[in-house]
Amino acid sequence: MAEKRNVDLLNLPLATIDMTEALENPEKIAPKVVKAMENEGFLYLRNIPGFKPDELLQWTKWFFNLPLETKMAISKKCFKEDNLNSFRGYFPVIPGGHSHKEAFETGSFGDFDPVKQQNQKLINGRPLMRDVTSEGNSWPNTGTSDDEIYRKVMEYNYDIYRKTASQVLQLIARGMGLDPNCFDYMFNPSPLATLRLIHYPSRVNFPPEEIPDEARDGDTLITTGEHADTTFITLLATFENWGLQMLQNDTWVDVPPIRDGLVMNIGALMTDLFGGRLKSTMHRVIDLGEDRYSVPFFYEPQFDTDISKTFDGKEIESIGRYHRYGPWMCNRTSQFKEYATTDFGVLD
Numbered sequence: 001m002a003e004k005r006n007v008d009l010l011n012l013p014l015a016t017i018d019m020t021e022a023l024e025n026p027e028k029i030a031p032k033v034v035k036a037m038e039n040e041g042f043l044y045l046r047n048i049p050g051f052k053p054d055e056l057l058q059w060t061k062w063f064f065n066l067p068l069e070t071k072m073a074i075s076k077k078c079f080k081e082d083n084l085n086s087f088r089g090y091f092p093v094i095p096g097g098h099s100h101k102e103a104f105e106t107g108s109f110g111d112f113d114p115v116k117q118q119n120q121k122l123i124n125g126r127p128l129m130r131d132v133t134s135e136g137n138s139w140p141n142t143g144t145s146d147d148e149i150y151r152k153v154m155e156y157n158y159d160i161y162r163k164t165a166s167q168v169l170q171l172i173a174r175g176m177g178l179d180p181n182c183f184d185y186m187f188n189p190s191p192l193a194t195l196r197l198i199h200y201p202s203r204v205n206f207p208p209e210e211i212p213d214e215a216r217d218g219d220t221l222i223t224t225g226e227h228a229d230t231t232f233i234t235l236l237a238t239f240e241n242w243g244l245q246m247l248q249n250d251t252w253v254d255v256p257p258i259r260d261g262l263v264m265n266i267g268a269l270m271t272d273l274f275g276g277r278l279k280s281t282m283h284r285v286i287d288l289g290e291d292r293y294s295v296p297f298f299y300e301p302q303f304d305t306d307i308s309k310t311f312d313g314k315e316i317e318s319i320g321r322y323h324r325y326g327p328w329m330c331n332r333t334s335q336f337k338e339y340a341t342t343d344f345g346v347l348d
């Protein structure tokens, strides 16, 4: 099992990008971002304008400390049949799973609207995939003034992460010799991007029979299995928590936490869009015997974004049958256990 260590900031395994400097001097910083994406597929972002990790962590813990009943009141429909929301909101820990976490997710489509939901178009009793993926946000209701603060903090963070992700994509585009704004039309006005709060309760004291074999790698206990992300880019707050590992030359390497910054990596599709030049690195999360909190933001474009061609116009052969981002994402996401029972609806 990886040991907890103090972070040696001068000896991190990854490049660090100062986002304030990057905004002032993008020509200088863009090649550094591209180099890190070509080599490791991961880097750190620091000095991010407006990013307030302490407040984000405080309210993340506030949410997960609510009674299960309060959280389940906004769980996705597949975990509680009476609920109307199916895409945004809470998902509980799935006992005995490979991954072991609970989460809360928000998107860019305003608030959940039960009237709109009840009047939505159905085809053979099923909703349209574009309606499912543009569902509004469901917020916890504790009946206290904390509800409004929580919601404001999460909306604030969604904006900060979204702005930062857009700036990082501009740096990548610039560094690849493209128009820095060439990604913008894909994401605006309303991307499918998700802000996800995660709590991983530790399983180290569980009876062995409650932990599936697939959640073990020798003595190491896995809490999110190895995967590449289903995004363009992911920005991730790990606060002071160890546990994230990336695969480098067939070896699992720790990605140490940096308290005030974000970890950034690219998803499999970015590798394809740039003809294999940028690296989408496999990663996983291990259980170090303590509760763990993290907040990733999956920067995903709008439903109809064409993802069938590389930036220099070649067909992407590995893309399969779905050539628009929305259907491609739903197909990929349904392979993750926490989404396995979500009804993503039908294509129009």
Ligand SMILES: O=C(O)CCC(=O)C(=O)O
Pocket (backbone or CB within 6 Å): 198, 224, 229, 236, 238, 244, 283, 284, 285, 294, 295, 296
């Ligand atoms: O929790 C973490 O640190 C990483 C989570 C992750 O890789 C993911 O949700 O895609």
Ligand SMILES: [Fe+2]
Pocket (backbone or CB within 6 Å): 227, 228, 229, 234, 283
């Ligand atoms: Fe990931």
